[in-house]
Amino acid sequence: MIYLDYQATTPLAPEAFDAMVPWLRDQFANPHSPHRAGRAAKAAVEVAREQVAALLPAGGRVAFTGGATEALNWAIKGAPPGPVVTIATEHAVVLDSVAARGGGIVLPVGADGLVDLAAAERAIVPGVSLVVAMLVNNEIGVVQPVDELARLAHRSGALLLCDAVQGYGRVAIPDSVDMVALSAHKVHGPKGVGALWLRDGVRPAPLLHGGDQEDGRSGTLSPALCAGFGVAAQLMRARARDDAAHVERLWRLALARLEGWTINGSVERRYLGNLNIRRDGIDVARMISDLRDVAFSAGSACASGSGRPSHVLRAIGLSDAAARSTIRLGFGRYTSADDLAIALDRITAAAAAQRVAA
Template sequence: MIYLDYQATTPLAPEARDTMLRWLDGPGGTGFGNPHSPHKLGRQAKAAVEFAREQVAALFPAGGKVIFTSGATEAINLAIRGSGKGGTVSVSAIEHAAVLDTARDAGECHVLNVAKDGQCNTKQDLPADTRLVCLMQVNNEIGTIQPTLEWHRKAKENNALYFCDAVQAYGKIEVTGADMIAISAHKFHGPKGVGALWIRDGLDLHEVQTGGGQEHGLRSGTLSPALIAGMGTAAALANEALDQDAEHIEQLWKRAREIFEDWELNGSAEARWHGNLNIRPRGPNGGGLDVNRLMSECRDVMFSAGSACASGSGRTSHVLEAIGLPKKLAKTSIRLGFGRYTTIEEIEEAGKVINEAAKAQGSL
């Protein structure tokens, strides 16, 4: 099996798994305590949580606080719903569904358009009553890196807050300034089921999920020391390996571009995270490629027809439509994602299998 779907989830780092096991000890062990209990086991569990909080915070801008959540979707909801009511929430057309759907449900939603390369143009006007601007740092489908610093400034000029979905950026590139930033552990080799919202100093949110008042009174519920400790270890590893991972991924990108030279790239080649290769066969109709058939015939290569969250929905990718790709071309597109544990040999073998299957369809 060759795994090339790193945007959907990343393999758990062995070091993160080892850390987690300590905090899963059952009877006779010392790692199963409730981090909100005042006794010895509780204090030990709390210490593990706070140590992980420091590890996660190290990859955020200086200052601010880290609120642990069940994942990025909960963090996004806390940011959008917890930052106020009324007014307009301005979001880019290529945001993840967790942002788009939450913004629409929270009130008036204004959609910002993007260029053909997938970047959100900062010359667009914001509605006068905009209270929050939402723009992700790296797009999950086409890998485009957004001008987040410029949009942060533009939000400030309009007396609005700026929220950044950094799920695909954290642990890979420097996370830039914002008022609130959401991340998810399983996108940087941590466990599933845990994420965080970073909140800048001086910003007060109101709680969305009521209960026991844990996590600075913003997110109620018993924390999982095992998941959080695993997330902390994954964050520390990403911090240590930042340059090494980037160099490795650049080598994979260059080889993949050579192997898939007969495919057209979706989105920018330059303003892009190079661990994301979203492509379609060249030609006016994408060679008529049947992606479902391609995936079936390449069953030992794990890749995506688009965002994993929308797979099987039958809907055309809203991201590919937003960059002006006709539906017939969007439906011939595939996404290959690779990272720390991917080898050149795997890229070459996957390329051989995918290209042969596409040629058999007459698409190349």
């Protein structure tokens, strides 16, 4: 299997797996217990917290969560009363959470996927409580001007929540943000753990109630998951330059082999490990079925079973037909150039075969 779905999840780093094993097999104590075994487990959690924080702005704290979905729900639903401003291409968890608190203002994007800053300036006015922006879009890889949105938010007295799930460790997170949502399994860590970074003085109302183990978030932490997340974060920091260079090489290889395809979203302002492309008339569902030993997607894994065209692709102006002729290829640290070349040639051949059959 050639795996090209890094936006859905990334392969677990061997180092992260090794860090988790002792806490799964032998050291099973509750990190919130006061005895020696519990204190040892808590110490492992605190090491992981520092490792995750090392890639975030200074002057804040990391609260571990069950994933980015929980982190975003907590930040949005726990924000002060008032309108929320977000972007049409945000992840469904953001759009649905904003709707759950009564709705908000959804900013349009251009054909390049970038937010309309003029519309943002008109919308982000005194009285707005929160602005939510994804750093790197999970479907089309576009990098939003989060720093500029934070400036507009602060000018009006609002907070800026950054969904950095796809960008953490890959694209610099501006120091101006107030909250940051993260997910371990998008950075070669384990599934089932994420984090919400909170700037000093920012305290969203609790989403979960119980033991308040994370100072605003209740629930027993898993030392194993936290340790795996911490080591994965440490590797993202240590390997940042090498990973970026590798991804750029793969991006250039892909561009050289994919004739006849159109890239969705900005080419200049994007994370290069996300290649969202379309070719008119292609039946993507059939292509995925035909190429069963190549793992890629037609868009967000979170919405893949809905049968509806991607809201992100519709927001950038694509027709339903064009959206349904789009595939997303995600690659990174553990993708070899040879495997990518083989997969791209097979995808191109499958597309050509469909056109001949038509």
